[in-house]
Amino acid sequence: MSTDKFMSCTVDRAGKKEAGRNGDPFMNRWPNRTLILCLLAASATAQNPPERDDPYVSRGNPTSPNGRYEWTVRTDHSIRYELVDASSGKTLASVKAYYPEIDSSNIQYAKANGVFWNSNGNVVALDELNRRRAGRLYFFTLRNGTVHEIDSESIIPIPVSANEGRVVVDPGWLSPAKIRVRLALKTQEGAFVSKYYLIDFTDPDQPKLEPAT
């Protein structure tokens, strides 16, 4: 799924107001339909792990909306993800893969990542494959050529009482500033629990967390 396509689904509040004014029945329904289609389309393609077909396909779009930045998987010395300035080739950020040792399985897992840019291109989520809660979710904010890394677990800590847990993108950006994520937990009793949140990056330095349904 391309991020551009996904972001085209973003609900436009201004558009909703405008539709209300002109009284066109179709336009009145448009925002709801768009939101529904957006959630359904995103849920079908952005689940981590994917709910069907090949679980090892990459998700999202590694390239930023303006085409200036791109995520790549490096496998020379160790397996890692790098954010590269496409024009200069300069590496702006680097993250070690959850399984960094170089072998075919680990490379397959690393390539099954998900990259989700917001429509402004100033926040990007790097979501490693969720294989039984292995892997991590990182956020990166970009401003004036500077990249800042935020570990999702610094925003949503994994409860100490959980046997295993991690945060995944689910299903993605719902607006230019808000992304919906899922805290996937395995309890000490062996049960699986999902909790949903919205992370608001209106202030990229201080992302805010709110429960979601």
Added chain:
Amino acid sequence: MKRCDLRNLRTLSLTTLLFLLGCDDEDSVELANPLGSSQPAQADLVQAGMIADRAATAATIPQGDPNTPVPGNGDLSVLGGDANQNQQAFRQRFGLTDPTQEQLAQWEDYDARLTAYSNKDADWPYPTAASANWVGTTGTNGDPLAVEGTTVAVDFSRIPRGSLIYIPALDMYAEANDTGATQMWAQADAGQSDYSSTGAGRIDVYNLAGDRSSGQVEQNFQSRVGADEYGQIYVVYSGPGWKKGGG
């Protein structure tokens, strides 16, 4: 409120409800066995039978006195399916016997946290895949499958992929050929499990769930190894060399 607005609201509510139901991993897993039966599912039985058949075919009977008892009397049925049969075939194929005190003294031992995982996991709704195992069984997408009775998942940065380990609490030899969220540090493990740079950390033992829910698998496993989940493990051979006679 206009009629069309009400219609919109109803449509949105219904669709959101359906969407949320579709997203709820927890229910889909735990409802797999509403009656709490411990009988394996048909698909699991087929898979288990296939693995066991291959294991028996590939087994090599060690030379020696035919009256010698088959080693390993630990009951691994808690791991589901053909765990006992797989363990026996595994031991036969690689000439593994119940460890002597001398052997135990030579092997590296660690305090480890013993946990269970199975083929029923909300965050991996596929057959549980291991790296190449001794049986060579693969799923439809070509992934090697975990084998109950011989597969454990470990943190490969602590125990190299393919290592042979022995778990006294289960009387089980196992191949460390799978991994998962085994890097995860549990605060409660401090002082009870060896998470040092060379420690073993967590050992996640594969179970074929059958008709059991994930919760039942966990409950059965804990009742077998003890609710505190901590125990000793031995690294018999570090890395996959033992398959070539290194063990």
